[in-house]
Amino acid sequence: MEQTAQSASRYGMVIDLDRCTGCGACMIACAVENNVAPAEQKTTERTGVTWLRVYPVSNGEPFAAHDMVYIPMTCQQCGDHTPCVSVCPQNAVEVDPTTGIVAQIPQRCLGCRYCMTACPYHARYFNWWDPQWPEGTEALLNPDVAPRMRGVAEKCNFCHGRLHAARTKAAAGGKKDITAGDYIPACVESCPARAIVFGDLADEGSEVSRRSRSQEAFQFLPKLGNAPKLSYTSSKEWVRNMAGRVPTT
Amino acid sequence: MNMTRRDLLTLAGGSLLGALFTPVPWKLLDDSSIWTQNWALIPGLPRGPETCTFTACPLCPGGCALKARRVNGYPVSLAGLPDHPVSFGSLCPAGIAGHHLAAHPLRLRQPHVFSGKGPEGKLVPASIEHTVSDIARIVREIQKSGSRGTIAVLDHRPGRAMSRCYQDFLVKCPDGVYIVAPGSEDATLKTLRSLCGFGKGVPGYDFEHTRAILSFGAPLIDGWGTPGRMTTLLQTRKQSGMKLIQAEGVQTRTALQADTWLPVRPGTEALLALGIANTILREGLQHQKADRTIAGFTAYKDAVARFHPDAVAEACGLSSNAIVQTARTIASTPSIILSGSNPAGGPFNAATEVFIAGLNVLLGNIGREGGIQLHRDIPSSTESPLTAKALADVPDHSLRLLIVDAAESGCTYPATLLKRKLMQNGGTVVMMSPYLSPRTALADYVVPGPAAYECLEEISAPPGAQRSTFALSIPLMRRREVSVDPAAFLARISEAAGLPQAKAATTESCLRRRAHDIWLSRRGILAGPATKASTSVRTLSNEEELWKGFLEGGYWIDDPGEAERVSCQSLLGTLSLEHIPAPAASGPSLQLVPFGWRNATTTATVVPVMSKLFQESHLRHLGGRVHINPATLAASGLADGMPVTVTTTAGSMTALAVADPTVLPGIIHAAVGPSPNNTASNERPEPEGLLQLCTVRDDGSWRTTEATIAKA
Numbered sequence: 001m002e003q004t005a006q007s008a009s010r011y012g013m014v015i016d017l018d019r020c021t022g023c024g025a026c027m028i029a030c031a032v033e034n035n036v037a038p039a040e041q042k043t044t045e046r047t048g049v050t051w052l053r054v055y056p057v058s059n060g061e062p063f064a065a066h067d068m069v070y071i072p073m074t075c076q077q078c079g080d081h082t083p084c085v086s087v088c089p090q091n092a093v094e095v096d097p098t099t100g101i102v103a104q105i106p107q108r109c110l111g112c113r114y115c116m117t118a119c120p121y122h123a124r125y126f127n128w129w130d131p132q133w134p135e136g137t138e139a140l141l142n143p144d145v146a147p148r149m150r151g152v153a154e155k156c157n158f159c160h161g162r163l164h165a166a167r168t169k170a171a172a173g174g175k176k177d178i179t180a181g182d183y184i185p186a187c188v189e190s191c192p193a194r195a196i197v198f199g200d201l202a203d204e205g206s207e208v209s210r211r212s213r214s215q216e217a218f219q220f221l222p223k224l225g226n227a228p229k230l231s232y233t234s235s236k237e238w239v240r241n242m243a244g245r246v247p248t249t
Numbered sequence: 250m251n252m253t254r255r256d257l258l259t260l261a262g263g264s265l266l267g268a269l270f271t272p273v274p275w276k277l278l279d280d281s282s283i284w285t286q287n288w289a290l291i292p293g294l295p296r297g298p299e300t301c302t303f304t305a306c307p308l309c310p311g312g313c314a315l316k317a318r319r320v321n322g323y324p325v326s327l328a329g330l331p332d333h334p335v336s337f338g339s340l341c342p343a344g345i346a347g348h349h350l351a352a353h354p355l356r357l358r359q360p361h362v363f364s365g366k367g368p369e370g371k372l373v374p375a376s377i378e379h380t381v382s383d384i385a386r387i388v389r390e391i392q393k394s395g396s397r398g399t400i401a402v403l404d405h406r407p408g409r410a411m412s413r414c415y416q417d418f419l420v421k422c423p424d425g426v427y428i429v430a431p432g433s434e435d436a437t438l439k440t441l442r443s444l445c446g447f448g449k450g451v452p453g454y455d456f457e458h459t460r461a462i463l464s465f466g467a468p469l470i471d472g473w474g475t476p477g478r479m480t481t482l483l484q485t486r487k488q489s490g491m492k493l494i495q496a497e498g499v500q501t502r503t504a505l506q507a508d509t510w511l512p513v514r515p516g517t518e519a520l521l522a523l524g525i526a527n528t529i530l531r532e533g534l535q536h537q538k539a540d541r542t543i544a545g546f547t548a549y550k551d552a553v554a555r556f557h558p559d560a561v562a563e564a565c566g567l568s569s570n571a572i573v574q575t576a577r578t579i580a581s582t583p584s585i586i587l588s589g590s591n592p593a594g595g596p597f598n599a600a601t602e603v604f605i606a607g608l609n610v611l612l613g614n615i616g617r618e619g620g621i622q623l624h625r626d627i628p629s630s631t632e633s634p635l636t637a638k639a640l641a642d643v644p645d646h647s648l649r650l651l652i653v654d655a656a657e658s659g660c661t662y663p664a665t666l667l668k669r670k671l672m673q674n675g676g677t678v679v680m681m682s683p684y685l686s687p688r689t690a691l692a693d694y695v696v697p698g699p700a701a702y703e704c705l706e707e708i709s710a711p712p713g714a715q716r717s718t719f720a721l722s723i724p725l726m727r728r729r730e731v732s733v734d735p736a737a738f739l740a741r742i743s744e745a746a747g748l749p750q751a752k753a754a755t756t757e758s759c760l761r762r763r764a765h766d767i768w769l770s771r772r773g774i775l776a777g778p779a780t781k782a783s784t785s786v787r788t789l790s791n792e793e794e795l796w797k798g799f800l801e802g803g804y805w806i807d808d809p810g811e812a813e814r815v816s817c818q819s820l821l822g823t824l825s826l827e828h829i830p831a832p833a834a835s836g837p838s839l840q841l842v843p844f845g846w847r848n849a850t851t852t853a854t855v856v857p858v859m860s861k862l863f864q865e866s867h868l869r870h871l872g873g874r875v876h877i878n879p880a881t882l883a884a885s886g887l888a889d890g891m892p893v894t895v896t897t898t899a900g901s902m903t904a905l906a907v908a909d910p911t912v913l914p915g916i917i918h919a920a921v922g923p924s925p926n927n928t929a930s931n932e933r934p935e936p937e938g939l940l941q942l943c944t945v946r947d948d949g950s951w952r953t954t955e956a957t958i959a960k961a
Contacts, residue, residue: 048860
């Protein structure tokens, strides 16, 4: 689907792995913002729903030479040949031409999980159970994001509710469109280490665009040619090599 | 035209085939997916007017300032305030979801009494009148019997206005004892207080101007101080040139971010500190006036001469060069040397704490910019009526009635430490806790306190802060009628037991008293997060104005002012030279080292959504797992994922073995993690997990315990 050519904006992220401490604040902020229900008793790491998941990754060396890095992994918002879009029989996945955001529409989802199989980043999750919060938590949910039902797939959408809210606020203020900084996803806002930079990749002067072109920037599985809008930076060579580094410049 | 059966079938077949090429089947498929959704099971979303409230997180002593987005009066999200002068704008994961705590499935809805202790004991609902009457009866019995046991309050977060309220209650009781819970975050500062004459000055770390930090196990970027301050500190390292050296036996998050990681063998930190001291003294790197200003300097120097890095390196598991380089790094610049541990590890033993804290004295870091500076305490118009006692210092089997504070310190400690202070066959424990937790398993009475964001709570400066601060955690939701205000609860006990009434009968009146004292002092500024403007307290016309500022989320920050000077310094304090260990002491072959995470240990109550970190991913570790180096695991004939039995002198437990290359060989790193999804029966709290295998020493430390592992 060649929609990126028409995009007015191309929202993307650059995550600095040297700064990420693996605290998990982004994961919790994401779950609270997007009304992702807590785990059921039987839920495991394979059946849980975490739109953003931080993976501890080791260099595989023994104790003295051992090194680690924490990698926040979420939907990479593929720009070209988006695998989940092409396999969905329900048109439940769409790329927004104005933002470049790959959106999941749960009401259309059939629950076939083709998209999960197709996603090379394992960034899609399936609701194996009805979403359940403890009694009394309903009043504490985010009113901007509808909870998803059992039997549908879901994933990160760069906090679409926040984008809508920013646009509404801009319109109320007489502005035609939002400006940089009006809209940032919850994970970016919550990161204590300021490891995540978010913005419009189409704006070459933006920090996110500049960082995505740095020498230390890399993307995961670049050989697939999906043009993900998430880049990572690390000063450690083994980390860059692990992802199969292809310079993004 | 005659229609034959063949024609009919052809028409039907053709129509069916043709229909496949129309949008109808796709529409049906689409609609069927919508019709089959379980809409009734999806919760309704809140609707109503949207507001914003500035408040502070009450979950730990960090007290991070935050902004709450509220819909229909209820908080729906919390976010840090980036420009905040104290907390620097970040929240930890527990804080981000802190507003969900009030709806925790294990929230207590009324007071409970344990009918029978031990495994057969059950929590039985009781009325508050019945609970107060029972406790008052015990107080009267103690009054009558004279010396048979004492009444005590265990404060999890000392220094608050509520702490003063506890002391006011205890001072009216016969032999009332005010006890503070163990914590490691301020261990070095406490030790320095015993080594140096601080007077009324409060020590704090000047991290922002230091050039080197040597941390003995303090999780500086993973649950220490405020997340905003510590991460900002690390980010500005390139500009400031500050070096972080982390000494601990596990490659923790702080060790990964450190400039140098010293994988010291647990239990040998004292040797490492003495090896560093030896290098400093041998190379003449100590403070220029050390020999004149430090009491017992020559004797210390002679005693430390035995600890040449070559002599201690092997026992510590380090190279002697690493010890020498560390000594040179911390000696060449203003530096801070501090101890600490994860929230389940507790402090080091007293001697180790002295050797570590003493390095600051040796290098002249006390009262120096970039070192440990003194500031004034929060204003108070009256002196504290009681001196705080550490839990370890309370005589064993001396407590007849122990009231345990509901506030969270973020840390945990083994239950045995508390149990052995209670009178045998007669000690009564009253826990004020909003939730049923493993800690409440110790209680005879559980009184439901207000949950986070349900009532006003005090936010004072976290340990290590450079100035005194004060703020309020503003309630974000209505308090449940069943929850009991701790101050009011004490007042009811006083009344029922015939004790003189305390001055403040509610938490709010305690806090107002503190605000009054601040206003009277005319010190400091009130920083308003909403307007981002600061107002000097001097310019406020009355105390109501100050109180109103606090209710709007304002932070009081003390003036830099003149703090008391350090009057004396010593390297060993009351410790004698005999406490200095032999240079080549070697530890046991396998050691159990507990670890947890602030506000998320086994005994803490975490919101169910924390399952994202503990259950739905491997980012944090659930309790009941032991992390062991793959080489150690293989040497014991065990493998990753295998159930193993861990045995110490305190007992044995089955746990899941996890091969973890971040752990030093010879260590059983026992996860004291929470159960975010634990909604088990309200009748019996879950036990405290692997922490119960730790041996608590006489000085109240439980950092390492000799252990064995075998296949379960």
